Amino acid sequence: MTVHFIGAGPGAADLITVRGRDLLARCALCLYPGSLTPTDLLAHCPEQARLVDTAELTLDEIVDELVTAHAADHNPVVARLCSGDPSVYSAVAEQMRRLDAAGVDYEVTPGVPAFAAAAATLKRELTVPTVGQSLVITRTQARSTPMPEGESLSAFAATGTTLAVHLGIGRIEQVVEELLPHYGPDCPVAVVAHASQPAETVLRGTLADIAEQVRAAGLSRAATIFVGRVLDAEAFPDSFLYSKGRDRRAQPGSL
Template sequence: MTVHFIGAGPGAADLITVRGQRLLATAPVCLYAGSLVPRELLAECPPDARLVDTANLNLDQIVAEMVQATAAGQDVARLHSGDPSVFSAVAEQMRRLDEAGVPYDVVPGVPAFAAAAASLAREFTVPEVAQTVILTRTAERATAMPPGEDLATLSRSRATMVLHLAVQRIDAVVAELLPEYGADCPVAVVARASRADEQIVRGTLEDIAAQVKEAGIKRTAVIVVGAALTAAQFPDSHLYSTTRCRP
């Protein structure tokens, strides 16, 4: 029996992968974060499936549910919002399942930053403007950031930066990014990307904090910073160039 960690996507129910949907349709037990995973996805579960909302469970209780189900001969669909590879808290669950001898696999999902890029209709890597994307967060109300991963250090590259779990402290984020990116650097905040109630705020580091507060955005949002957001003058990608050398 296997625990399937499934990326549920950023919010829209139809952004789950086909593989994830098929596993969900056959799993007799489904654990999901009720505050983040769209309820419509639960309709994909078998009619008699046991549905467990993990929003109010701690790590020990969540792992106990998975271990108990697999011991009873049942596969488990463990739904996580976005993609399990970033800010999903699956690492500690996997560690405990390893200790318990429970097999698991991972099904990727559409991450929040990709959904935000789609909503903004922008590519985050633009030729000769930005070729690096930094995915990060801040330490407030969460575990500490490792040495060298503070915003002041990361911002020195002036790469496209996507901040998760940080919109609540937008003023502090702006203050830390201003010295390297500059007040006129483009910024976009996308709340609840891909959902029917999605919100998008566009501006610069100079005015984005005021706009976010006026819009009432306090959670479930990503902050995107960088010149790629508004770049218009840039060369065509080398991939499609008619002048590049060919073998």
């Protein structure tokens, strides 16, 4: 039996990968985050599959479900759905560590992360030639796990790179305060809440007015804050990728 950590995507049921969908269709047990998983997604599971909402479970209780299923070994597939993509803010690292200790096999199927779905909603590429070629995906810290030393918003902002800030919408004033000295009040900002879902909300503004917009819209969770000049970039050169001057006989990866 193998535990499959599956990226469920940002919310829309049809944004799961084909591989993830097919694994759900074969599972005997599916553990899912109830507050984040659309019911349409669970419809891919077989009728006889046992569905377990992990919203109120502790880490130990979740792992116990997985280890118990491994011991029973009645079906080769156990699905562990994770919102977005398992590689970012999914809390799978501690689950994997415990499965390693218990000798339970597992695999990971990627999904569409929230920031990617939000960028699609904005119809923006987050890496624009000569404007911004890097993206920092980070979060703020209040009651959650402390940020590592050196990983502060102001430290990232000092580079001037594009930021995608998670878990910061409830502290939007503090976020703005930390970023203003580095980006300036006219820096473009976009907020996307509940990306790809029916309740999707999009706000566009600058560091000077985005906090007021967020409070007026009543946003308090499930939002990504983007900060950077790529958000309104227009006068930038075309990418070298499709330029006439590029030698198309060159080997892939040699750009």
